[in-house]
Amino acid sequence: MIADAELAQWLDAVRREPETEPLLEELRAERSRARGPEVDVVEDSFVEAEVRIPVRWYRHAGRTRPTVVFVHGGGFVFGDLDSHDRACRRLATLGDVDVVAVAYRLAPEHPAPAGVDDVIAVVQAILGELPTTPLGLAGDSAGGLIAYLAAHRLVAHGTTVEGLLLLNPNADLRLSRASIRTKAHGWGLSTTALHWFIEKWIPDERANADVYSPLELPAAGMPATIVVTSEHDPLHDEGAELAERLEVGGSLVAHHDLPGMVHGFINLDTVSPSARQAGDRILMEFGRHLGTSPGRTAAAARIDSEGERRLHSR
Known part of the structure; x- marks a missing residue:
C-alpha cells in the first residue's frame, strides 16, 4: 500500500530515474521549494563557538514560547538553512514554538563529530540566552541521528x-x-546512497559505526522523545527498534509508524496530502508536548550551566 495516489505518482517518477552513486555537486545544487507559512520574525545569524555556526531564527511576536533547535537531514553531506526552511516554518506555526535551524558543518569536509559539536554549541548558546524556557531538539533523517x-x-x-x-x-x-534490504530500492532513498553517505561522515566506518549509532548507546535518561517511522523507508526497522529501546528506558512519548509512507515525508507535504496531514499532526503534537512542559527552574538552569562547563572541558 502507498499512502495516496499523489505519493504513488511521485514514486513512479523516482523509479524512472536511473539509480547511480550520488554526486556531491548535484546533491548540494540549489533546489526551489514552495515557501512555507509566514512567521513574525525570520532572522539569519550566527553562534560563535569553536567555529562560526550559521543559524536561522523563526520567532513569534508577543509571549515567550518554547524553542526548538532543528537539525536538517541530507545524509550528513548536504542540506542547509534553505533546504528545510518550509519544514521549520511549519513547525513554528503548527507547533506554536520558536525554531532555531542549524547549518551544521557537513561531511566529507567535516566528518563526525563536527555536526554534533555544532548542534551542542547552539543548544548551549540558547540555554545561556533563555535559561528557563522549554527547549526541544528535532531532527530529520541524518539530522535525527545528529540530534539524538x-x-x-x-x-x-x-x-x-x-x-x-x-x-x-x-x-x-x-x-x-x-x-535496509527489503526497502533497498525504489522508495526514494536507496541503501546504495545510505552506504555512500555514511562513508563520507565516518570514513573509518568499521571502527566508528558503533560509536555514532544511537542503537549502540544507552537509552535510559534520554529526553522525552517522539519517534516517527515510515513503512516504506529503508531506515524503518532501526527507527522502530530505537523507539522500543526508548520505551524500555522510560523516555518514549509516542512512536508514530506511518503506513504507506516513505522516507523524508516531512518535505513531501506539497506532493502528498497524506504526508502533509501526518506532518501537521506530528509537529502540532511536539509543540503541545513542549508547551505543557514547565520549563527549567532556576536550579535546573544552574545545572545546565555546570554541565556546559564540563562539556567544554571534556
Missing part, C-alpha cells in the same frame, strides 16, 4: 532539554536491520 547524539551527550553532562523529535531517524550506521 547531541541530546545523549548533553544528558551525560547534566544538561536538560525537554523534548526530542526524531523524523525517520538513522539509528544504525552499520545498516544491519531487515528493512
Whole structure:
C-alpha cells in the first residue's frame, strides 16, 4: 500500500530515474521549494563557538514560547538553512514554538563529530540566552541521528532539554536491520546512497559505526522523545527498534509508524496530502508536548550551566 495516489505518482517518477552513486555537486545544487507559512520574525545569524555556526531564527511576536533547535537531514553531506526552511516554518506555526535551524558543518569536509559539536554549541548558546524556557531538539533523517547524539551527550553532562523529535531517524550506521534490504530500492532513498553517505561522515566506518549509532548507546535518561517511522523507508526497522529501546528506558512519548509512507515525508507535504496531514499532526503534537512542559527552574538552569562547563572541558 502507498499512502495516496499523489505519493504513488511521485514514486513512479523516482523509479524512472536511473539509480547511480550520488554526486556531491548535484546533491548540494540549489533546489526551489514552495515557501512555507509566514512567521513574525525570520532572522539569519550566527553562534560563535569553536567555529562560526550559521543559524536561522523563526520567532513569534508577543509571549515567550518554547524553542526548538532543528537539525536538517541530507545524509550528513548536504542540506542547509534553505533546504528545510518550509519544514521549520511549519513547525513554528503548527507547533506554536520558536525554531532555531542549524547549518551544521557537513561531511566529507567535516566528518563526525563536527555536526554534533555544532548542534551542542547552539543548544548551549540558547540555554545561556533563555535559561528557563522549554527547549526541544528535532531532527530529520541524518539530522535525527545528529540530534539524538547531541541530546545523549548533553544528558551525560547534566544538561536538560525537554523534548526530542526524531523524523525517520538513522539509528544504525552499520545498516544491519531487515528493512535496509527489503526497502533497498525504489522508495526514494536507496541503501546504495545510505552506504555512500555514511562513508563520507565516518570514513573509518568499521571502527566508528558503533560509536555514532544511537542503537549502540544507552537509552535510559534520554529526553522525552517522539519517534516517527515510515513503512516504506529503508531506515524503518532501526527507527522502530530505537523507539522500543526508548520505551524500555522510560523516555518514549509516542512512536508514530506511518503506513504507506516513505522516507523524508516531512518535505513531501506539497506532493502528498497524506504526508502533509501526518506532518501537521506530528509537529502540532511536539509543540503541545513542549508547551505543557514547565520549563527549567532556576536550579535546573544552574545545572545546565555546570554541565556546559564540563562539556567544554571534556
